[in-house]
Amino acid sequence: MSIARFWRETPRRYNLGGSKCTMCGTVYFPPRAVCPTCAHHRESIGKMEPFQLSGDGEVFSYTTVHEPAEGFEMQVPYVLALVRTVEGPVLTGQVVDLAPEDVRIGLKVRATFRKLREEGKAGVIHYGYKFAPAEDLPNRPPGRPRGAVGAPAGSESDRAAA
Amino acid sequence: MDAGIVSYGAYVPRYRITPAEIGRVWGADGEGMGQSLNVVRKSVPAPDEDTITISTEALRVALVRGAIDPQQIGAIYVGSESHPYAVKPTATVVAQAVGATPNLTAADFEFACKAGTAAIQTCLGLVGAGMAKYGVAIGSDTSQGAPGDALEYSASAGGAAFVIGRDHVIARVERTLSYTTDTPDFWRREGQRYPSHSGRFTGEPAYFRHETECARRIMEAAGTTPKEYRHVVFHQPNGKFPQRVGKQLGFTEDQMRYGLVTPYIGNTYSGAALIGLANVLDHAGPNERILVVGYGSGAGSDAFDLTTTDAIAEFDRSYGRPVQSYLDSGVELSYGVYAKYRGKIHMGGS
Numbered sequence: 196m197s198i199a200r201f202w203r204e205t206p207r208r209y210n211l212g213g214s215k216c217t218m219c220g221t222v223y224f225p226p227r228a229v230c231p232t233c234a235h236h237r238e239s240i241g242k243m244e245p246f247q248l249s250g251d252g253e254v255f256s257y258t259t260v261h262e263p264a265e266g267f268e269m270q271v272p273y274v275l276a277l278v279r280t281v282e283g284p285v286l287t288g289q290v291v292d293l294a295p296e297d298v299r300i301g302l303k304v305r306a307t308f309r310k311l312r313e314e315g316k317a318g319v320i321h322y323g324y325k326f327a328p329a330e331d332l333p334n335r336p337p338g339r340p341r342g343a344v345g346a347p348a349g350s351e352s353d354r355a356a357a
Numbered sequence: 358m359d360a361g362i363v364s365y366g367a368y369v370p371r372y373r374i375t376p377a378e379i380g381r382v383w384g385a386d387g388e389g390m391g392q393s394l395n396v397v398r399k400s401v402p403a404p405d406e407d408t409i410t411i412s413t414e415a416l417r418v419a420l421v422r423g424a425i426d427p428q429q430i431g432a433i434y435v436g437s438e439s440h441p442y443a444v445k446p447t448a449t450v451v452a453q454a455v456g457a458t459p460n461l462t463a464a465d466f467e468f469a470c471k472a473g474t475a476a477i478q479t480c481l482g483l484v485g486a487g488m489a490k491y492g493v494a495i496g497s498d499t500s501q502g503a504p505g506d507a508l509e510y511s512a513s514a515g516g517a518a519f520v521i522g523r524d525h526v527i528a529r530v531e532r533t534l535s536y537t538t539d540t541p542d543f544w545r546r547e548g549q550r551y552p553s554h555s556g557r558f559t560g561e562p563a564y565f566r567h568e569t570e571c572a573r574r575i576m577e578a579a580g581t582t583p584k585e586y587r588h589v590v591f592h593q594p595n596g597k598f599p600q601r602v603g604k605q606l607g608f609t610e611d612q613m614r615y616g617l618v619t620p621y622i623g624n625t626y627s628g629a630a631l632i633g634l635a636n637v638l639d640h641a642g643p644n645e646r647i648l649v650v651g652y653g654s655g656a657g658s659d660a661f662d663l664t665t666t667d668a669i670a671e672f673d674r675s676y677g678r679p680v681q682s683y684l685d686s687g688v689e690l691s692y693g694v695y696a697k698y699r700g701k702i703h704m705g706g707s
Contacts, residue, residue, distance in 0.1 A: 209454040247456075269404040269697060291403060292371045308413040308454055309405040320441055322409060322450060333675045 198314075201321050208323030211306060213284060215246035222246055224284035250306025251329065252280035259295045266312040274298045278326055292327040305329035358533075360484045361526035361663070362519050363491065364423025364672075367635040367680050368414040369515035369622050372401040373687035374695045376510045382692040383505040390510050395596025399513035399623025400683075401690055402499045404698050406514070408437045409447050411628075412497040413454045416518035418677030419493075420455060423520055427456040430520075431489025433463045434479055436472025436496045436627045437516075438545070438552075440465050451495065461489075469543060470592055471653025472496060473517070473627040478533055478659060480521035492521045498626035503551035504701055511595050513623025515683070517631035527669040528638060528647065531662040532579055536571035543654030554654075560598070563656050568592065568602045571658035572650045579662050583607040587645040590616030590633040592652035594624045615640050616649075621684040636680035643667045 206212035207225050214226035219233035226246075230239035257276035260267070267273060274290040276298065290298050291309060304326040311321045375398045380387015391397060402411070412435050420427055435447045448463035466472040466479075473496015480492025497516025502508025542563035545552040568591055576582065583589070589612045591599035596619050603613045616633040619625075625632055630651040637647055647663040696702050 205453060210456055291405065308410050308417070309403075310407055310410060311405070320407075320409075322454070325405070332678070 198319055201319075208311070208321075209308070211248035211250055211286075211324060213246050213248055213282075214243045217242045217244055222248070222282040222284055224248055224280070224286060246282075248280050248282050248284065248286075248306075250280070250324065251334075252278040252286070252304055252326075254290065254298060254300055254302040254304060254326075255279040255285055256300060257290065257298055259298075276304075276326065278304055286324075289325040290327070291325050303329045305332065358481065358485060358530050359526075360481050360521055360523050361529040361666075362638070363522040363525055363527065364419045364425060364520040365517060365635050365638055366415045366418025366420075366422060366677050367515070367517040367628075367632050367683070368411050368418065368677075369400050369625070369632070369680075369683035370402040370406050370411070371686075371688055372403060372690050372695075372698065373398040373622075374401055374690050374692065378689075378692050378695075379510055385505075387510070390507075393597070394511055395600065395620050396511050396623055397620050398687065398689070399511055400515055400625070400687065401695055401698060402514040407441045407499055408435070408439050408497045408516070409441055409450045411499065411514065411516040412437075412447060412451045412495045412518065415497065415516045416451060416455050416493060416495060419518045419520050421676045422673060423525070425491060425520055428460070430455075430457040430491045430493055431461050432480060432483050432492040433457060433461060434466050434476035434492070434494055435464075436466035436468065436474075436476045436494070437498050438467060438469055438472065438626055439499045439501070440467070443547075457493075468657065469653035469655050470498075470594070470624075470626045470629060471651040471657060471659055473631045474649070474651035474659035474661070475653075477519055477521060477661070478535070480519075481530055481533065484521050484523055490522060494519050494521060496627035496629075496631040498628055500624065500626040501551055501699065504696075506551070508552070508554065511619070511624040513625050514628075515622055515625035515632055516628040517635045519631065519634075525668055526666055527672050528641075528663045528665045531664055532575065533659065533661050534571065534575040534578060535657060535659045536567055536574060537657035538567070540567075540654075540656035542656055559594075559654065563654060564592070564594065564598055564652055565602055565605070567656055567658040568650050568652050569605055571652075571660045572602075572606050572648065575648070575650075575660040575662055581646075581662070583612070583648075585646055586612060586648045588616055588637045588641065588647045589613055590630050590637060590647065590649045592630045592650065592658075593617060593619035593633060594629070594652075596620035618680060618684060632680060632683075636684075638665075638669070639674060639679045639681065641665045641669060643670050 213224035376391030476494035
């Protein structure tokens, strides 16, 4: 992948930056400029706002890869999963920190920041999200997103009131 | 000083290897090596982990725990001796990945194992001068020892992130003091894959002299004695050195209990003293005094005299894993898989 193309995608790959329809509340990842499903289809134009996914979700389905894509030879066998996020969108991502035989449908996972691939020994290193098991982790405290897109809740104003 | 730690987070990769397994491959008494170093196992990063990913994970935990708006961060400094790039900062990737860009300053620090504590001092200066609301200091490494070298039994991976600020401080920094000299105990020349060290010389004139001098000088400046500290954290290149330096200075095992993490995860270099401090903060209540003395080869020590505040009682640590869970858990690897993960196997090609 070209450097420029990957660089353009960093808001999505680094921070799960999607979009949300302010008319019907549907969340999209990757972000959309128009809400294709809601009744306000035309009215949603210009009314989609940036929305950051929390990274929490569960395995919807998965497959174990034995013939790796280039750059993944060190990780074989590895699991690629469809993860249904708590906000709705289904993402494709690698599941790490768990043996393939222990991955199952319904497994609670959380996005983790990992190296996706390297452009050879001298090239750029690409980073982005993968998923790690979150079964034994407490839930994210309410009102505390991971921060990045828009003004996060639970920041200064909330603290002052607390 | 009215600045201090507002929030913190630590991260240690999942894989482990034992000294016995390393010794088995090199025909050495690995178990004996582990006992003499007081290292039971060390952490190993997965093939898709490096200083950038470890730093990001640790900082994300810190930001959620402290409910900190990343846009309020004025500086991010990442201290490491294993930055993935020789040229291109770690700190910018971390800043982007936590949503702190673009209104901040960022830089990478390098000073063997004390780059993270140097970053804390810089943040204290910035925050204290009112130039930044929050400063972030991270100490993180995926350190390597040459195959078969003594360092291989302890060099591991992990990191911790500290958010420095003036509001909602959970541990106030009473003072900080450094002790720096030119001491050639450990180095890595440009382009070299593994570091070199001067064997026993890394002990007395290097680690012990700097740790004890720095600790004594900060206690002298503060007018304190070891008795006044509930916890003490030393740099921990292995599990034995910090125990010995603690004894030399008059600290008890109870004071060192939470600050010593290397026996279970190995030497995380820039992360070592900071993960120890994170473990102390995981267990500390209000009004507990903490002495931290980091050390970096080459050489220097940074000391911090901290006191926890009432705010630590309400501090929500529930997000992310406590340090103890990293000490207790992990998946053990064979030397073969470890060598593969650490890029020690020549795969051919360029």
